[in-house]
Structures are given as structure tokens and as C-alpha cells.
Amino acid sequence: MSKRHQKPVTKQLLSVSDQNAPFSYVEAYKMLCTNFEFITTAQDCKNIMVTSTLANEGKTNVSINLARSLAGYGKRVCLVECDLRRPTAHKLVFLSRNTEGLTNVLKGETELSKVIRKVDNTTMDVLLAGVTPPNPSELLASEKMKAIIEALEKEYDYIIYDTPPVLLVADAATLGKYMDGAIFVVKHNKTEKNLVLKAKKNLDSAGVRVLGAVYSMYNEKSAGSYSNYSSYNYYYYYGSSPKDKK
Template identity: 40%
Template structure:
């Protein structure tokens, strides 16, 4: 679980995230994609690592302000990506215990803020479906150029289906050789049932040998990197 874009911006993994950023930008032609959600069919497919790196990639664009919200109220992970505690987050905002300004946190990545989960609630689905959540999403939009949301697996709980109705676009992450085909189909169907704007799917944890990386091995990899077998394009959650 690494923030590759920040730690190793010239790696083949970081380049893959920048390519994904470009693909998302091209999806922006007919509709303004400002709020983007990522989910998966099952657990541990790598969505938190992916969304954190995608958000960091967008934050590297000139004059773009980005917010990453952890909406996995059952299993928060974003705070671990950035090495901070999970104290004070979106649940504290929604319950009226904290102002959002006191919960949003700057990160080591320029122009990238995060909003953690905070206290884990006993009723995640109800909280995400509340009027306060809808009002919060509308209120936060004017303050950022892009808002990315880490959602729970849509194949396990209803949370992602709820959140998909609040955003401009949804990405379905699929772990190679791990995700169940039928579960992935069901995940897609659940998103379609709420009229989610599915931007596409990201294949994660894909194993590839040296030859598969071609040009990027030569240009971005160090001599030590070239001798090592490469992991997938995106890391684990």
C-alpha cells in the first residue's frame, strides 16, 4: 500500500496512474466530471491505493485543488495511506460534532486534502443515505476542482450504490486473478440499477514480465528495477 505518485513519480506504476488520469479527463468531454467514486466487487482488490494515487495524480495538475474522501465507513483505509490518525472525519461532520473545516486535512502532496472517516458508525448505510450527506456533497463541491471518493465494495454492501447516485462518475476496480467473474457482473449490475455513470473498469494486480513494459522499463526504471520482476499496475489496498 503505497502512494507511488508521491514517493516514486518516475516509476512505471506512477506513469500508469497518469495514463489513467488522462483517460478520465477524456471522459470529461460531454459531462463535467468533478466528483468521482471508486468501488470494487469484493474486499482487498486495491481500490484505496488506486483512488489515493489517482487523486494525487490530479493534484499534480497546475492550479487544481483536490479532495479525497474516505466513505468506507466500515473499513477506513485512506488515513493509513497518508500516515495519519483516523480522528475526526466525515462521520463527525454528518453528526454535527465537528465543522468540516476542522476535519479536512492537508497532506504531504501539494493541493491534495483528505477527509477521513472519523468515528465508525453503527449505521453506515443510513448515514450515507441521509439528507445531511446529500447536502454535504453539494456544499463541498464549489471548494475543489476534483473530489474523489473511496467507497466500500459494491458487491458486499449497498453503500457504494448509494454514493454512486451523488457523483458524476464511477470507476469499478477489478483485481486480476482474484475477483470472481460473477461477483464482478453483479457489481456492475448494481451500479447500473441506480443509474450510475460508469466511466470504466480498472484491472488491478496484473502480473506482467519485463517485456510487457517495453519503453517504460527503459525510460522510467532504474537499473535495479529492470532486474526485478514487476508487480501489477496498481498496489494492494
């Protein structure tokens, strides 16, 4: 198929705060928050990264909505966009793709406090990825990144780090050494079990503790025999698009 005929990929942000969000979608995040708080409090975790095997499995969606839901319970939350290669969180705050953020702080071009943005009517802030650098892995592994993580830790109850897929780039494993734990997103009817196991092995080797998994894009209507899927079932989340409401 020629490029001209390909359907453009437009990434939407499906928010729990959207008035059209289906009841089951919002409820799933409430459940996720309850389990999340239980595990993170017991294990004293506040730096949590969200990752998955491959692209388009719902990591950013889970990161944003988890952060929003935790903020809904009055927690001070910061969402940090560490997918420096394919950032999308700028849509959350209606800013452009090249808005200054994490990479600019990492390169010493600006200060952290200047690029942390408030998400309206919430106790949630966001640190966008910033201008895409040629060396994302290097930047994420730097001492400066460690210093940013330590600075954020002092200000927030939870810091949620949205990361790239484990099997495509090394960034998640690299960042993982600074994290208290990871949440692994598994996409309904898509993510392959052998790839999940491979990614989990990679994270284990990098010393990253997987706290649980979120099962994303589950659709009750089409789930059939998959409805009882429960691998890594510390968290169980099912989400459907607002479009499914009809």
C-alpha cells in the same frame, strides 16, 4: 489455523509520489489521469466514486493515487473516505484510525472545514472517514451527506470518493445517487467476471454511471495470457508493487 499463527494483514499505501515507485506504476497513473480528465471534462463530472466487487481489490490505493496524480497536474482535489467500515486513508496523512472526519460531520459533531486535512506539498486535501458509526449506510444516504457533497463541489476540481465493495454492502450504491460517475476496480487474476457483471448490474439499478474500469495489481511478469485483458477499457491501469522493481 489458530489465530496466533495467522499472518497479520498490514495494508500499505503504495504512492505514486514514493521515490521507489516503479516507472511503469507512475506511468500507468499518468495514463489513467489523461483518460480520466478526457472523460470527466467531456461529461462534466467532478464527483467520482471508486468501487469494486469485493474487498482488497485496490480501491483505496487507486483512489489515493488517482487523487495524487490529478493534484500533480495542478487540479484541486479532495479525497473523501466513504469506506466507513474499513478506513485506511488516515495513513496518508500519518494520523490515527479514529481521527475526526466525515462521520463526525454527518453526526453534527463538528464542521466540515475543521476536518479537511491538507496533504503536504500537494493541491490535494483529504476528508478521513472519522469514528466508525453503527449505521454507515444510513449516514451516507442522509441529506447531510448530500450537503457535504455540494459544499465540496464548490471548492474542488475533482472529489474522489473511496467506497466499500458493491457486493458486500449497500453503501456504494447508496452514495452512487449523488455521484457523477464511478470507476470500477478489477483486480488482476482475482476478480471474477460474473461478479463484475453482478456488481455492474447493482450499480446500474441504483442509477450509477460507470465511467470506466481500472485494472489493478497487474504484474507484467506473471500476466501471461491475461496481459490483453481489457473489459470496460475506458481506463486501463496496471500497477505493480514497488517490491516488484528488483
